[in-house]
Every structure is written in structure tokens, then in C-alpha cells.
Amino acid sequence: xxxxxxVTPLAPRRPESYTSPPSHHVGNPPTAFTNPWSSYTxxxxxxxxxxxWNTPKNFVPVPADRAGLVEVRTPxxxxxxxxxxxxxxxxxxxxxxxxTAEGAERGMRILLDPVWSERLPDVDAVCISHDHYDHLDYxxxxxxxxxxxxxxxxxCALGVxxxxxxxGAGIKAEQVTELDWWDTLRLEKDDAGRVDLVxxxxxxxxxxxxxxxxxxxxxxxxxxxxxxxxxxxxFAGDTGYCxxxxxxxxxxxxxxxxxxxxxxxIGDTHGPFDLALLPIGCFRPRSILSAQHASPxxxxxxxxxxxxxxxxxxxxxxxxxxxxxxxxxxTEPPERWKKxxxxxxxxxxxxxxxxxxxxxxxx
Numbered sequence: 381x382x383x384x385x386x387v388t389p390l391a392p393r394r395p396e397s398y399t400s401p402p403s404h405h406v407g408n409p410p411t412a413f414t415n416p417w418s419s420y421t422x423x424x425x426x427x428x429x430x431x432x433w434n435t436p437k438n439f440v441p442v443p444a445d446r447a448g449l450v451e452v453r454t455p456x457x458x459x460x461x462x463x464x465x466x467x468x469x470x471x472x473x474x475x476x477x478x479x480t481a482e483g484a485e486r487g488m489r490i491l492l493d494p495v496w497s498e499r500l501p502d503v504d505a506v507c508i509s510h511d512h513y514d515h516l517d518y519x520x521x522x523x524x525x526x527x528x529x530x531x532x533x534x535x536c537a538l539g540v541x542x543x544x545x546x547x548g549a550g551i552k553a554e555q556v557t558e559l560d561w562w563d564t565l566r567l568e569k570d571d572a573g574r575v576d577l578v579x580x581x582x583x584x585x586x587x588x589x590x591x592x593x594x595x596x597x598x599x600x601x602x603x604x605x606x607x608x609x610x611x612x613x614x615f616a617g618d619t620g621y622c623x624x625x626x627x628x629x630x631x632x633x634x635x636x637x638x639x640x641x642x643x644x645x646i647g648d649t650h651g652p653f654d655l656a657l658l659p660i661g662c663f664r665p666r667s668i669l670s671a672q673h674a675s676p677x678x679x680x681x682x683x684x685x686x687x688x689x690x691x692x693x694x695x696x697x698x699x700x701x702x703x704x705x706x707x708x709x710x711t712e713p714p715e716r717w718k719k720x721x722x723x724x725x726x727x728x729x730x731x732x733x734x735x736x737x738x739x740x741x742x743x
Contacts, residue, residue, distance in 0.1 A: 383533050385504055385569040387557055390576065394562045395645040404561060404581070404597070410538065413597045415583050419640040420671050421623035422585075442700075448711040450697035451736040457501060458740035464611035464654060467740040469496050470698040472515055474657055475503065476613060478605045481573035488572045490603060492615050492657075495699075497523040504572055505533040509617025510586045510598035511543045514699055522549035533567065535559065537579055539596030543588065561599060562649075566606055574606035578650060581642035582619035584672045602650045611743060614646065614656040614686050618695065621678035623671040627707075630666065630716065631677040639678075643685035651687035654743045658682055661696025661713035676717035680724055683732060691732050692741055693717045 401408045403416035443449065450470075457475060458465035465477040465487070473495050478487035489503045493515040503524065508516050521544070525532055534544055534556045541556045557565065559579035568574040582600040587593040601615040622632035622639045632639055647653075663675040674682065676693070683691040696713035714734055721732040735741055 383555055384531055385533055385567055385572075387533065388566045388568070390564040390566055392562045392564045392578075393649045395649055397641075397645070398562065402561065406594070412594045413538070413586070414594065415585075415671075417583065417638075417640050417642070419622045419637050420583055420620065421637065423623075423668050423671065442710050448715070450714075453736050453738040455499060455738035455740065458742050461740075461742045463742040464605065464613060465740050465742050466613065466655060466657065466692070468692070468694065468735050468737055469494070469500075470737045471495055472509070472618060472657075472659065472695045474615070474694070475500065476603060478573060478575050478603075479611060481605075481607065484573040485571040488567065488569065488575045490575070491524065492601070493617065494520045494524060496520060497527075500524065500527075502528065503532065504569055505535060505567055507577065507601050507603075507615070508534065508536045508540060508544075509582065509600060509615070510537065510584060511540050511588050511596050512586065512618065513588065515618060516540070516543065516588075518547050518549055521547065521551065525550050525555075530555065533557065535565075535577055535579075535601075537561075537597035537599040539586075543596065559599075560597070568606075576602075576604045576606045578602035578604075580614075580646050580650070582617050583640045583642065584618050584620065600646070602646070602653075604650075611654045612650070612652070614651075614653045614688060616656070616658045616674075616679075616682065618659060618672070619674055619682075620670055620672040621674045621682060624666045627665045627667050630663070630675045631720075632670075632675075632681065633677075639681060639685075643682045647686040653686055653688045654690065655741065656683060656686055656688035656691040657694050658691050659695030660693040660717045662708065663713070664707040676713055677720050679717070680720050680726070680732070683721075683726070684724075690730065690741075690743060693732075693734050698737065 406412040467475045472493045474492045476490045495517040497520045584598040586596045603613045623637045624635045658679040660676045726732045
């Protein structure tokens with residue numbers, strides 16, 4: 381079955397610094413991609429392997445006491461509430477539903493970076509930030525696509541279309557739309573209204589296999605209800621903010637590298653946002669991960685840069701990798717997120733906060 385929704389390209393709004401060909405392209409046409417800012421430093425595979433396997437470290441077990449751990453609740457996906465809804469599925473995965481437009485049966489449902497699929501309602505589209513396994517999961521995509529009988533749109537950055545259609549998950553080329561940074565489109569469906577999607581920059585990297593490192597583009601996403609005064613959401617995906625060379629420095633302040641300018645550009649061109657979903661975990665060791673994984677301190681700065689009215693922390697507490705299990709207590713990201721936010725004068729639970737897995741935030 382072909383998707384029953386329609387996709388219409390819109391004129392993009394880009395920052396004044398935008399160049400053609402784009403500075404994040406390697407080659408013209410691009411054969412690879414790069415982070416074009418001095419905020420990024422590639423620390424190299426050799427350093428990562430040495431840190432992962434040879435550096436003395438203390439394994440940090442998950443506490444036996446569940447206090448402080450992520451809670452899980454049975455989702456209702458905001459049933460009976462009409463607003464912009466975001467339900468945390470876990471890690472960086474959210475189900476978004478736009479407000480129900482006049483004459484529509486429900487809002488548009490968009491699944492972000494899906495890694496779990498149980499108990500999900502019908503969805504209209506999937507937006508993927510990049511091709512890493514913890515953001516683009518074969519089994520989840522196969523199940524979601526099969527449940528919709530192929531009546532589903534996929535949106536991704538340049539190069540990821542070949543990954544999606546090559547998974548063996550039944551995803552067809554006509555279901556997938558690739559975008560470059562700042563590209564904009566409108567998704568419309570008769571029974572679910574309209575939403576505008578913007579593929580925006582992030583500071584990260586890509587590659588599901590070593591020989592395709594940086595071969596596909598990574599991104600963040602802007603979702604806006606396509607109506608006068610419509611609600612707006614920013615999804616950061618997986619991103620860093622500033623390379624920090626010291627493992628003892630969780631904050632980007634006083635780092636030799638400047639912060640990534642892309643987030644102020646996003647805020648200036650598409651903000652303010654009613655809701656932002658920002659990563660706060662898997663940020664240690666900083667010398668290896670800071671360029672591509674934001675710390676809680678970094679995401680408080682991103683909250684301000686994109687001009688978010690309310691930001692929810694994500695990308696913590698549900699998946700533990702080799703680095704996070706050895707260097708980062710599972711309770712540190714949420715605790716530090718709250719501490720730094722309050723130190724910056726932000727109202728906890730109103731301007732910055734957290735939610736349970738299965739909980740729906742409505743704005």
C-alpha cells in the first residue's frame with residue numbers, strides 16, 4: 381500500500397551564514413558529511429578504543445533502589461487532551477500528536493527515533509535523526525511498517541533512505557523522503573490535519589558500520605502545526621554542543637572550543653518553541669563524547685539557544701552502552717539536569733523537567 385498522506389516541499393528558511401554548496405557536505409554532490417563548526421573535534425577511533433578497553437575505570441552498577449531511576453507507566457498517549465502531545469517511549473523515542481484540527485478525526489501522529497513499538501497506536505509518519513542503532517532500530521521499524529500495512533511516511537536526512545530501504549523491513553522507496561539541513565515540507569492527511577517538518581542541524585556523526593563513517597547525514601527536527609499560531613516542537617535527536625577536552629568538566633563553560641552556533645540559528649529562524657526534547661545522558665567521558673553527546677549543562681544552554689518555553693530531558697536511563705556503564709552513574713543525568721536548570725534560574729517542572737516512560741507531556 382502507498383501512503384495516503386501527501387508531502388509538499390515548502391520554501392526553506394535558512395540562516396544568513398548558509399552557503400551553497402552547504403559547508404556540511406564533503407564533495408559536490410556529497411559523498412560524506414561533516415560538522416562544519418569549530419565546536420566539533422573528532423577525537424578519533426584510536427582514542428575511543430583506548431578509553432573503552434584500556435583505561436582504568438569503575439563499573440557503575442544500576443542502583444538496587446529504584447528511587448531516582450526512570451519510572452514506567454502505562455501510556456494513554458494523552459487521550460482526551462487536545463494540545464501538542466509528546467509521549468516518551470524511552471531513550472530518544474517519542475510519539476508526537478498535533479492538536480486535532482477542525483474537521484479532522486485526530487491530530488497527526490509522528491514517531492521520533494523509534495526503538496520500541498509495543499502498544500503504539502496507529503502512526504502517520506516516522507522522523508529519524510540519524511542511522512545509529514539506538515535511533516534507527518530494524519525490528520521496531522519492521523513492526524510499525526507492517527502494522528500500518530505500508531501506509532506510513534518516513535523522513536530522514538540525506539543518505540539514510542538507502543539504509544531504510546535496505547533493512548529488509550518492508551520499507552519501500554516511495555515511502556521515504558530525504559531532506560538536507562533547513563529543508564522544509566508539509567505533511568497532510570485528510571483525517572489528521574497538516575504539519576510542517578523542518579530538517580535542522582545537529583552536531584553528531586553517523587555510520588552503522590565502520591566503513592560508512594559519516595556517509596549519511598544526521599539532523600534534528602522542527603515540527604509545527606500548520607495553522608495560524610500553531611504549536612511548535614524541537615527534537616534535538618542525538619547531538620553535542622561543544623568539545624570539552626577534560627573528563628572532569630561536565631560544563632562547556634571555559635572550554636577552548638566555542639559552542640555550536642546551529643542552535644541559536646534554529647531558535648532565530650524557527651523559534652520560539654512550545655516544547656523541546658533535549659538529550660542529557662551518555663555524556664561521559666567528556667574528552668571522548670562531548671563533541672557528539674550533550675551534557676545536562678549543554679542542554680540547558682540549548683534550551684536557551686532555541687528559545688524553548690518548556691524542555692524535557694531524554695536520551696538517558698533506558699540504554700546503557702560500554703561508556704555509560706563504566707563512566708556515568710545512571711542517576712547522574714537527571715540529577716544534574718535539575719541542578720543546572722535551577723542554578724540558571726529556570727523553573728523546574730515548568731520551563732525544564734523530566735517525564736516517565738509512557739507519560740504524555742501536553743502543551
